[in-house]
Amino acid sequence: MTFRDSRKTGSGSIWIRTLVATAALSNLSFDRNVALAIEPVDPIRAPESKYALKDLDGHFPFAVPESKEAWESRAKDLRQQLLVSLGMYPMPTLAPMKPVVHSRMEMDGYAIEKVYFESLPGFFVTGSLYTPTIPLAEGQKRPAVLCPHGHWANGRFYYTSDAEMKRELSTGAERFESAAHSPLQARCVQMARMGIVVFHYDMMGNADSQQISAERVHGFGNKVSNPDVAADKWLLYSTKAEGMLQNIMGMQTINSIQSLEFLLQRPDVDAKRISITGASGGGTQTFIASAIEPRFAGAYPVVMVSTSMQGGCTCENAVGLRVNTGNVEIAALTAPRPLGVNAANDWTKDMAKDGFPELKKLYGLYGVPDAVSLHNATHFPHNYNHVTRVPMYGFMNRLFGLGLGEPILEKDFQVLQAAQMTVWDDQHPKPPSGIEFEADLLNRWANDVSAKVAASPEIRQTGWKTILSPANAIAKSLAVTEAKSEDGISTIRIVNADGTNVGVLRSGSPLAGNANPSLKIRIVQDLQGSQVPKSDEAILAIDDAWGIQFGASEQSLVKNPRPAACYTYGYNPSLYLRKLAVLIALLDAPSSKSLQNAAWQADGATGTLLDAAAVLRPQRIKVPEATPTFDFAKASSIKDPNLLPGSLRFGNTAGLHATAIEMSK
Numbered sequence: 001m002t003f004r005d006s007r008k009t010g011s012g013s014i015w016i017r018t019l020v021a022t023a024a025l026s027n028l029s030f031d032r033n034v035a036l037a038i039e040p041v042d043p044i045r046a047p048e049s050k051y052a053l054k055d056l057d058g059h060f061p062f063a064v065p066e067s068k069e070a071w072e073s074r075a076k077d078l079r080q081q082l083l084v085s086l087g088m089y090p091m092p093t094l095a096p097m098k099p100v101v102h103s104r105m106e107m108d109g110y111a112i113e114k115v116y117f118e119s120l121p122g123f124f125v126t127g128s129l130y131t132p133t134i135p136l137a138e139g140q141k142r143p144a145v146l147c148p149h150g151h152w153a154n155g156r157f158y159y160t161s162d163a164e165m166k167r168e169l170s171t172g173a174e175r176f177e178s179a180a181h182s183p184l185q186a187r188c189v190q191m192a193r194m195g196i197v198v199f200h201y202d203m204m205g206n207a208d209s210q211q212i213s214a215e216r217v218h219g220f221g222n223k224v225s226n227p228d229v230a231a232d233k234w235l236l237y238s239t240k241a242e243g244m245l246q247n248i249m250g251m252q253t254i255n256s257i258q259s260l261e262f263l264l265q266r267p268d269v270d271a272k273r274i275s276i277t278g279a280s281g282g283g284t285q286t287f288i289a290s291a292i293e294p295r296f297a298g299a300y301p302v303v304m305v306s307t308s309m310q311g312g313c314t315c316e317n318a319v320g321l322r323v324n325t326g327n328v329e330i331a332a333l334t335a336p337r338p339l340g341v342n343a344a345n346d347w348t349k350d351m352a353k354d355g356f357p358e359l360k361k362l363y364g365l366y367g368v369p370d371a372v373s374l375h376n377a378t379h380f381p382h383n384y385n386h387v388t389r390v391p392m393y394g395f396m397n398r399l400f401g402l403g404l405g406e407p408i409l410e411k412d413f414q415v416l417q418a419a420q421m422t423v424w425d426d427q428h429p430k431p432p433s434g435i436e437f438e439a440d441l442l443n444r445w446a447n448d449v450s451a452k453v454a455a456s457p458e459i460r461q462t463g464w465k466t467i468l469s470p471a472n473a474i475a476k477s478l479a480v481t482e483a484k485s486e487d488g489i490s491t492i493r494i495v496n497a498d499g500t501n502v503g504v505l506r507s508g509s510p511l512a513g514n515a516n517p518s519l520k521i522r523i524v525q526d527l528q529g530s531q532v533p534k535s536d537e538a539i540l541a542i543d544d545a546w547g548i549q550f551g552a553s554e555q556s557l558v559k560n561p562r563p564a565a566c567y568t569y570g571y572n573p574s575l576y577l578r579k580l581a582v583l584i585a586l587l588d589a590p591s592s593k594s595l596q597n598a599a600w601q602a603d604g605a606t607g608t609l610l611d612a613a614a615v616l617r618p619q620r621i622k623v624p625e626a627t628p629t630f631d632f633a634k635a636s637s638i639k640d641p642n643l644l645p646g647s648l649r650f651g652n653t654a655g656l657h658a659t660a661i662e663m664s665k
Helices: 068-085 162-170 177-181 183-193 214-219 239-243 248-264 281-292 325-333 356-365 387-398 433-454 458-468 472-475 575-588 591-598 603-618 654-663
Strands: 016-021 032-037 100-106 110-118 124-132 142-148 197-201 269-279 298-302 339-343 373-377 479-484 490-495 502-509 540-541
Touching: 068 281, 068 325, 068 356, 068 458, 110 239, 110 248, 124 183, 124 269, 142 183, 142 248, 142 281, 142 387, 162 177, 177 197, 183 197, 197 248, 197 356, 239 540, 248 269, 248 281, 269 281, 269 387, 281 298, 281 325, 298 387, 325 356, 339 356, 339 387, 373 387, 373 458, 433 458, 458 603, 458 654, 472 502, 472 575, 472 603, 479 575, 490 575
Parallel strands: 032 540, 142 197, 142 269, 269 298, 298 339, 339 373
Antiparallel strands: 016 032, 100 110, 110 124, 124 197, 479 490, 490 502, 502 540
């Protein structure tokens, strides 16, 4: 995997004009009518602001709240953020659980069976089921573990070369040739021998999961790009898919939840004793699934929980997923259920001093500081080798109350090859795959979710509040100050943390004559029904110190060779949200209370900002009657300044306007 650092980009300005009428602006020392415009702030400015876009190689510390109550409030909001980002709110209609389990092979102390079932309708999960052969006592059930794999070549079918096998043995990473050839099979075999049911399922694009190819799942932008499809169809990574929050990370997480359902419906599995463990990309899937699914009794994510690199593949990222959060805080959502993490000589190497102490403190809020553990093995590189698996076996032993003596060491086993493990054969043919399948799947998924959103104002409202909420955090970081010049011009400045003006509200001067008329927002009358004279207008100039050149038609992306939206918007609010934050900061300022009864009218994309502000501050801005004519679906690329991920999922402009009206009542 290749990762890139983010780079700071130049600042500039973008113009959007808004006219406001107010009943009283005495607190602002303004005339009674105020104009708001997003335009260059001042010819005399503070030093140039550099808005640094954060990327996956940034630093993502976990600030632990001081009380359990504060954490649980934060945890509720964070889970909602994850569900929305992953396209799991509202949850799409999942396929009925009708697993096909076939071709049982009796092995030494365990059995292996081939499994497939639908996740989303028409979209299949594939994998290997490992079951103990030791008979169960009457009335007893077995614990179970899900095993998502990571970026091992061909996933579940991984089988390393003889040279690599010998290297693993020589370094002490593995004890047997079998495990050195397939460490993925090794952990499944050992847990089955411990009395645990294990489902080892494919990540998308690997082994038997080829309905969407590995090149598209893991290599988009490196090996493949989106080909043309029919006008009414779209593919993953497109602006339509990002608007609908359809992404690989979400699809894999849905597969994980359906894999949990597969285990839960088995009569031999104890529903209260199910855990999950995986490494690398499988580690990401482990802590994400545990964070959103309380039915896991505990989780053991390997070589992925850290404050450093957050996940390099498109299958580990999604728009909105890590905005104002990171992997350590997400993993903390498992609390107070047992959690095991580890460190290797990779991006997790500093966990002992940066990340794990915070997890320990968080678990301490619940009175169970020992329920979280760290296996610190930085003398090995990125891995899930025998040295790392042994503490995991102990974790599962204690979690499930198996009563086995520790340390639990592996025995030799028979490694299976891909031809022996594939679930597809003449009696079980492969399902449809390819670009047409992908487009049809996304279309069915979108129609299903759109119907649920349309039927539930509550879902729509929650969705909009969630995708707009990053503007709140930005607004809190902005300072608002007031001043009046000798020439009678009153000014309120909205200032970034580095001292740069990001907004100036000025009265007593006419509107700048070179504003872009296509972005104009205008008031037709004040609260008393009188027309607003232009001579009374004031200007809110929002300087775009966020990394877009004045007049440019694109917003900046992080420095990553793969042109996927998740690498930028998975860690940073979109430009749309940053512009919204300046308006929110103004509305939040104590001196701006008189703005809350303003009558607004707007057109185009800028009009949607007024609705967005009304959703976040329903009592501080009056919603215009007319729905803005702008269409979020017209975003031409992931660089479009008006791209708002998630906007299409929750009803586009009409959905935002309806939500603004409902929230303001």
